[in-house]
Amino acid sequence: MTLWTVLWIALPFLVAFSLYLLPQGDRSSRSIFDYRVLALGVTLLSLAYAITLFFQPAPLALPLLDSFGVSLLADNLSAFFILTNTLVVAAVILYCWGTDKAKFFYTQVIILHGSINAVFICADLISLYVALEVIGIAAFLLIAHPRTNRSLWVALRYLFISNTAMLFYLIGAVLVYQTQQSFAFTGLRGASAEAQTLIFLGLLVKGGIFVSGLWLPQTHSEAESPVSALLSGVVVKAGVFPLVRFALMVETLDPAVRLFGVGAAVLGVIYALVETDTKRVLACSTLSQVGWILAIPEAAGFYALAHGLGKAALFLVVGKLPSRSLPVLRQQPIDTAYWVPMTIGSLSISGFPFLAGFSAKMLTLKQGLPWQVAVLNGAAVGTAILYAKFVFLPHRPTAKADRWAAQPGLWMALTLLLGGLLLANLGYLDAYAPGNVVKALTIIGLGCLIHWLVLQRIGLVLPRVMERFDHLVGSMSLVLVVLFWITWSWIA
Amino acid sequence: MLYACVYATILLGFFGILLKENLVMKIIAMDVMSTGVIALFVLVAAKGGVYTPILAAGTAGNYADPVPQAVILTAIVIGFSIQALMLVAVMKLARDNPTLETRAIEEEYRP
Numbered sequence: 113m114t115l116w117t118v119l120w121i122a123l124p125f126l127v128a129f130s131l132y133l134l135p136q137g138d139r140s141s142r143s144i145f146d147y148r149v150l151a152l153g154v155t156l157l158s159l160a161y162a163i164t165l166f167f168q169p170a171p172l173a174l175p176l177l178d179s180f181g182v183s184l185l186a187d188n189l190s191a192f193f194i195l196t197n198t199l200v201v202a203a204v205i206l207y208c209w210g211t212d213k214a215k216f217f218y219t220q221v222i223i224l225h226g227s228i229n230a231v232f233i234c235a236d237l238i239s240l241y242v243a244l245e246v247i248g249i250a251a252f253l254l255i256a257h258p259r260t261n262r263s264l265w266v267a268l269r270y271l272f273i274s275n276t277a278m279l280f281y282l283i284g285a286v287l288v289y290q291t292q293q294s295f296a297f298t299g300l301r302g303a304s305a306e307a308q309t310l311i312f313l314g315l316l317v318k319g320g321i322f323v324s325g326l327w328l329p330q331t332h333s334e335a336e337s338p339v340s341a342l343l344s345g346v347v348v349k350a351g352v353f354p355l356v357r358f359a360l361m362v363e364t365l366d367p368a369v370r371l372f373g374v375g376a377a378v379l380g381v382i383y384a385l386v387e388t389d390t391k392r393v394l395a396c397s398t399l400s401q402v403g404w405i406l407a408i409p410e411a412a413g414f415y416a417l418a419h420g421l422g423k424a425a426l427f428l429v430v431g432k433l434p435s436r437s438l439p440v441l442r443q444q445p446i447d448t449a450y451w452v453p454m455t456i457g458s459l460s461i462s463g464f465p466f467l468a469g470f471s472a473k474m475l476t477l478k479q480g481l482p483w484q485v486a487v488l489n490g491a492a493v494g495t496a497i498l499y500a501k502f503v504f505l506p507h508r509p510t511a512k513a514d515r516w517a518a519q520p521g522l523w524m525a526l527t528l529l530l531g532g533l534l535l536a537n538l539g540y541l542d543a544y545a546p547g548n549v550v551k552a553l554t555i556i557g558l559g560c561l562i563h564w565l566v567l568q569r570i571g572l573v574l575p576r577v578m579e580r581f582d583h584l585v586g587s588m589s590l591v592l593v594v595l596f597w598i599t600w601s602w603i604a
Numbered sequence: 605m606l607y608a609c610v611y612a613t614i615l616l617g618f619f620g621i622l623l624k625e626n627l628v629m630k631i632i633a634m635d636v637m638s639t640g641v642i643a644l645f646v647l648v649a650a651k652g653g654v655y656t657p658i659l660a661a662g663t664a665g666n667y668a669d670p671v672p673q674a675v676i677l678t679a680i681v682i683g684f685s686i687q688a689l690m691l692v693a694v695m696k697l698a699r700d701n702p703t704l705e706t707r708a709i710e711e712e713y714r715p
Contacts, residue, residue, distance in 0.1 A: 180671045238675050238678070241678075241679070242678055242682070245682045245686070246682075248686070249685065249686065249689065252689060253689075256693065259696075261696070261697060261700055261701075261713065262713040264693050264696055264697055265697060265709055265710075265713045266713070267693065268627075268690060268693045268694070268697070271686060271689065271690060271693075272621075272630070272631075272634070272690065275634065275683075275686050276618075276621060276634060276637070279614075279634075279637055279638055279641050282641050282645075282679060283614065283641055283644060286641075286644055286645050286648050286672060289648065289671070289672060290648050293669075295675075330715070333715070334715060389715070392715075576714075580710060581706055581710055582622065582706070582707075585618075585621055585622050586622055589618070589622075
């Protein structure tokens with residue numbers, strides 16, 4: 113198992129860098145060394161690894177010899193996140209199959225996949241730092257791939273914010289080392305309040321959580337659809353996962369993680385409700401859904417899987433619609449072939465029975481603390497309202513016979529993602545108690561009702577001033593102060 | 605005293621990111637901040653009265669802790685590659701926005 117883990121971690125990087133050595137040209141693109149085949153092969157290997165992890169009886173820990181706390185830890189929680197990563201990346205590769213994306217794009221996707229996998233099994237602060245920075249660079253290159261000025265600016269902004277946050281994180285890491293002589297996550301238990309605060313801040317920004325995550329809507333909505341799917345589906349989870357690990361390992365951090373999770377769930381919903389741009393609605397909803405993942409760390413894995421699959425599918429479909437503006441889409445009916453997968457994805461995230469989102473939401477709510485459940489139920493209604501925007505879009509079937517043949521990549525990707533949603537639903541069958549089903553249907557019904565009665569009639573616009581670059585950096589210092597106050601008062 | 609200087613460097617860098625208008629100045633400020641962080645790692649490892657951690661004949665006794673400095677090497681490399689990437693992006697942006705003022709760029713590329 114050790115060898116298998118090492119191979120699995122190293123292979124994506126090996127493949128990505130050797131892709132450059134392979135000859136380019138028409139002949140090689142049809143052989144087995146086609147870069148798309150290799151990229152898909154890497155994800156298949158990850159799938160195999162995730163499945164072996166699920167059947168692993170005990171967590172696998174790999175400490176570095178003579179270590180300073182540098183270690184890997186692969187368990188059930190990692191398996192869920194790795195599975196999400198695998199399915200979303202595979203779907204994106206399938207989606208881009210027929211397009212004229214360059215080899216460079218696939219190289220970056222594989223590197224991104226590999227480094228996200230590394231985050232999901234590392235158990236020390238320095239491996240985590242390196243993996244997160246590699247993710248930052250790969251994501252920067254993917255966002256900037258169209259090379260327009262706007263995409264360059266969005267990418268630059270992303271890299272700038274995330275790198276500044278990671279500098280804070282590094283200060284925290286060395287402070288932990290100073291007191292504990294170890295970089296392991298467990299060292300956080302006895303670490304000073306300022307060390308915990310700084311590390312926490314870095315991960316909050318990286319994971320796009322609560323106020324620190326307000327860089328996320330613009331970044332995720334301005335990227336190309338497959339890149340948005342990657343960013344929302346898995347990249348933010350690389351910031352969320354370590355926080356979940358901390359909450360499960362270190363009891364004193366647990367309340368802060370839960371608090372920020374619930375805050376993010378509510379804030380994201382409020383932002384998403386007033387948006388009228390499809391991709392921005394989805395991006396703001398990501399802001400809210402990472403809050404859900406974080407709010408109840410025990411159920412994080414399953415929720416991350418359900419959200420990753422659903423959100424990636426939604427981004428891929430929405431990218432194909434004729435317009436990004438919801439008012440325009442309400443005027444001109446969309447193709448039913450796009451409406452169906454969009455509705456399935458929306459219903460899953462809203463928590464409709466028979467889809468993974470339902471089981472995940474019920475599992476999450478079951479394990480929540482009483483105060484959390486009350487707030488999260490409200491957030492769930494909000495989520496249902498905002499996805500009603502997509503479900504109630506007018507649609508009609510168009511008689512284009514070549515629709516399926518023209519975009520085989522899209523349909524293969526959607527089959528993978530939506531099939532995953534249906535299958536993952538079987539992972540937690542206890543959710544199907546009559547009470548739960550009634551509750552889920554009530555939430556969705558209430559959401560649709562409010563959507564029809566209230567939200568369609570009022571046009572509210574939230575100012576975007578908080579998303580300005582200066583304010584994003586400034587809010588980092590404010591969150592730092594608040595966090596310090598929280599950790600300090602809880603430790604004392 | 606040294607600690608105070610290092611933390612001051614970090615803070616100055618952070619305020620530079622926050623307050624400077626020009627994008628290149630912001631990136632330089634970030635470099636100042638990361639220099640401060642690197643200096644902090646070096647300082648944490650520095651100790652008086654112990655040997656340099658290099659294996660040589662005739663040096664028995666306590667060694668200084670080499671780990672933070674070994675670790676920060678990675679961070680230096682990552683930091684420098686990120687700076688390089690950012691500067692390339694800024695070069696491309698500068699073609700259409702010669703002043704490189706963050707506020708103006710942000711207004712222009714807002715959706």
